[in-house]
Amino acid sequence: LGLLQKAADFSSALIVLETEAMNAVRGHFPDGKGGYSVTREPDKARATSLVFSPDYDREVEKIMAPISQFMRELDSRLDGAVDAAKKDGDRSMLLVRISVIVLVLVFAAFLLAVALWIVRPILDCDVFAKRVATGNLDSQLPYQSGNEIGSLAESLRFMLQSLRERIGLAENATTLAEEQS
Numbered sequence: 001l002g003l004l005q006k007a008a009d010f011s012s013a014l015i016v017l018e019t020e021a022m023n024a025v026r027g028h029f030p031d032g033k034g035g036y037s038v039t040r041e042p043d044k045a046r047a048t049s050l051v052f053s054p055d056y057d058r059e060v061e062k063i064m065a066p067i068s069q070f071m072r073e074l075d076s077r078l079d080g081a082v083d084a085a086k087k088d089g090d091r092s093m094l095l096v097r098i099s100v101i102v103l104v105l106v107f108a109a110f111l112l113a114v115a116l117w118i119v120r121p122i123l124d125c126d127v128f129a130k131r132v133a134t135g136n137l138d139s140q141l142p143y144q145s146g147n148e149i150g151s152l153a154e155s156l157r158f159m160l161q162s163l164r165e166r167i168g169l170a171e172n173a174t175t176l177a178e179e180q181s
Helices: 002-026 044-051 054-133 148-180
Strands: none
Touching (some): 002 044, 002 054, 044 054
16 A cells, blocks of 8 residues: 555656646646746647656656556465465365265264174074074074164074974973873
8 A cells, every 4th residue: 555655646746747738738837836827828739748758757657666566566465365265275175075085984984883783683683583484493693782683682592492492392292192192
């Protein structure tokens, strides 16, 4: 903003030349007291020479120098801000990617845990129950746990033991009936 103020200050000096040129076109000329009270024939050549003079060009260059520097500094600051934002964005994307990878790994671990501790024991109980249902009373169900699936496995083993006992009782009763008959 200091550079823009400097350009505005230089612009004030240029206004003096432009004011003199405009007054020359109207036929008003400097009176030596800061005013334009001297009236003569309009002098367009004088107005043109003031506006297209080397002094005018120098004043314009003085104005443009701080503006150009302001633009360079603004571009530099914007480039810095864009670079910082890009780095922040890149860092954020890296964190998002890492988070996604971690979530995928956690989900995969969860699925593996479910498969090992829930699905596999239930499938083992299912296979055991089907073997017993087809008459294989020598089947074994080694799964042991204190959870609900462990309780189911214990109930299936108890059921098999009860079946064996009842079949044993039935066979004894059949043998006794055959002996008595």
